[in-house]
Amino acid sequence: MRNKWWMVLALLVVVPGLLLSTGCAKQAVKADAEVSQATGQDQAALEAERARKAAEAARLAAEEEARRRAEEARQREIAAFQNENVHFEFDRSDLTPEAVAILKKKAAWLNANPQVAVMVEGHCDERGTNEYNLALGERRAQSAKNFLVNMGISASRLSSISYGEERPLDPGQDEAAWAKNRRAQFVIQ
Amino acid sequence: MNQIRPHTGHCPGRSIGFYLVIGLLWLAALAVSPSRGAAADYGYIDLTNPFLRKIPIAIPQFRTLNPGAEVDRLAAEGSRLMSDTLNFTGYFMIVDPAAYLIDPSKMGVTQADVDFKAWKEIGSDLLITGLTALDEDVVEMELRLFDTVKQQLLLGKRYAARASDYRRLVRRFCAEVLLHLTGSAGPFESKIAFVSTGSGQKEIYTCDFDGYDPQPFTRHQSISLRPSWSSDGQWISYTAYRKDRAELYIRHRTDKRGAVVSQAGLNLNGGWVPGRFELGATLSVSGDQEIYLLTGAGDIVKRLTQQPDIDVSPTFSPDGKRMAFVSKRAGSPQIYVMDLGSGQSERLTFEGNYNTQPSWSPKGDRIAYTGMVKNRIDIYVIDLRTRAIAQLTRDSGDNESATWSPDGSLIAFSSTREGTSRIYVMTAFGTDQRRLLTLPGAQSMPSWSPGGIQ
Numbered sequence: 001m002r003n004k005w006w007m008v009l010a011l012l013v014v015v016p017g018l019l020l021s022t023g024c025a026k027q028a029v030k031a032d033a034e035v036s037q038a039t040g041q042d043q044a045a046l047e048a049e050r051a052r053k054a055a056e057a058a059r060l061a062a063e064e065e066a067r068r069r070a071e072e073a074r075q076r077e078i079a080a081f082q083n084e085n086v087h088f089e090f091d092r093s094d095l096t097p098e099a100v101a102i103l104k105k106k107a108a109w110l111n112a113n114p115q116v117a118v119m120v121e122g123h124c125d126e127r128g129t130n131e132y133n134l135a136l137g138e139r140r141a142q143s144a145k146n147f148l149v150n151m152g153i154s155a156s157r158l159s160s161i162s163y164g165e166e167r168p169l170d171p172g173q174d175e176a177a178w179a180k181n182r183r184a185q186f187v188i189q
Numbered sequence: 190m191n192q193i194r195p196h197t198g199h200c201p202g203r204s205i206g207f208y209l210v211i212g213l214l215w216l217a218a219l220a221v222s223p224s225r226g227a228a229a230d231y232g233y234i235d236l237t238n239p240f241l242r243k244i245p246i247a248i249p250q251f252r253t254l255n256p257g258a259e260v261d262r263l264a265a266e267g268s269r270l271m272s273d274t275l276n277f278t279g280y281f282m283i284v285d286p287a288a289y290l291i292d293p294s295k296m297g298v299t300q301a302d303v304d305f306k307a308w309k310e311i312g313s314d315l316l317i318t319g320l321t322a323l324d325e326d327v328v329e330m331e332l333r334l335f336d337t338v339k340q341q342l343l344l345g346k347r348y349a350a351r352a353s354d355y356r357r358l359v360r361r362f363c364a365e366v367l368l369h370l371t372g373s374a375g376p377f378e379s380k381i382a383f384v385s386t387g388s389g390q391k392e393i394y395t396c397d398f399d400g401y402d403p404q405p406f407t408r409h410q411s412i413s414l415r416p417s418w419s420s421d422g423q424w425i426s427y428t429a430y431r432k433d434r435a436e437l438y439i440r441h442r443t444d445k446r447g448a449v450v451s452q453a454g455l456n457l458n459g460g461w462v463p464g465r466f467e468l469g470a471t472l473s474v475s476g477d478q479e480i481y482l483l484t485g486a487g488d489i490v491k492r493l494t495q496q497p498d499i500d501v502s503p504t505f506s507p508d509g510k511r512m513a514f515v516s517k518r519a520g521s522p523q524i525y526v527m528d529l530g531s532g533q534s535e536r537l538t539f540e541g542n543y544n545t546q547p548s549w550s551p552k553g554d555r556i557a558y559t560g561m562v563k564n565r566i567d568i569y570v571i572d573l574r575t576r577a578i579a580q581l582t583r584d585s586g587d588n589e590s591a592t593w594s595p596d597g598s599l600i601a602f603s604s605t606r607e608g609t610s611r612i613y614v615m616t617a618f619g620t621d622q623r624r625l626l627t628l629p630g631a632q633s634m635p636s637w638s639p640g641g642i643q
Contacts, residue, residue: 129546138478139477
């Protein structure tokens, strides 16, 4: 029984295969003949077509490169926007001159990118106590947000949240780490 | 004189059937008041500072009534737990068994059979004897407290419980001992809620007063903070983050019931008002952080503070008439007390420029708080009448979040003295500081429940 099936399978696969291979050989010969006849007349047209395609490809590549660079630049801008934090003094939520300078840059970028919405996060260092720091963090976020609103950014694009001392950037326990952690952070939504 | 007689004649199982019929999990019964004359006597403990002189007490391993490995284990565990539990209060000095002149396995347990001189001689003013019996899965214990100097039975009780519940039985007797000696039943029927990061996120957990049986209470997988107990002990409120907001949750301790307060801005949990189903909370819906009085269902009763700066962390006096809280109105965070009738506030703390986390003692006379001096964070207590301040922790990491035991004798807090933040307990006078429990992750923000909720 099994042997019979093998024979049927062999016939089904091998016989059409032989037929096809002879067919192809004949067609290939014919195609060669056509190409040799066409060579003289269309050589110039083919060359022109090839050049046109190469130019098109180059143009597309340049465009792609420009697009990629623009996107990279934008990603750098976004990263710069998100990574540059505004820092605060201990137990303070008012803005230092450095904080104001950074917030002015952020306002300019937000003006240039009107489709962007931002969450302003307020954070504290680990000193002090948790609940008070949640309140202080909220005041820091509000300080930064209010400054941006006064610079003309629509309040509808800005939201705020306090994390108190729950999300430190630097787990260290020295003034350098604490200073880094006392911050308003800006997250594009 | 109605004393327990030697328990040798009959099986203790005789009375057990009756108690199981009335469906009690465990039974405080055959309570034997020793005599009218020996009613509660607080002379043993100086309640103005009870931890200065600890009372020496001997708790020899309990005797067993019937033979068997399981009853032996219960007797050993029971007496060890009683030592640990009474030691936890800070009132007692447990006499080292190595000093015993009498072999506990042969000693008598009743007034007639106790050799008082042998206990008095090793300096033990008090003695507890125990007799343990096991009938199937019901354990029965006869427990007696003696004054070895007066050679007097102070307290005698017989309890029965499922063997797996022997812990509650021992605690019940400890509460009787404390009630007899101090007039207060101690913290034994209370629990402690706290925050732990064992799962990777801050979640709320609860455990017994002595750190036993920690259990997760929340599973928000975000940030859950600052639990506090309703004054009936049936509800736990806390702050948790959901999406982009810190919300206030009020959840029943055992049922799936509760409310969520989710106004715009912060919704921070605070303390509950003793005797009422109301709590304080910090909301910033008005634009800045103000303290509100909420119902236990989460509805706003009224706004309590009206200052443009930070107001946070409400805690209420035992009579519910005053509130202590933190305000930055004078430029630095300080503790204030508000008379809720008149709405008038008075500044309480003037030392240092960072005083937060007030916790009003259940006796009403003192407020514990967290102060920061030169970057060192410690627990302080201020006497409301004299305004005298006592520093309870020092030179041992950061110490925060003081919470009083319901009887006011102990304070739990968090400390980084061993590196990772853990929960510790001390007496209300700052003595006997020790770790409450060890769990994976870091623990913080303990909150002691009212009594009577075990």
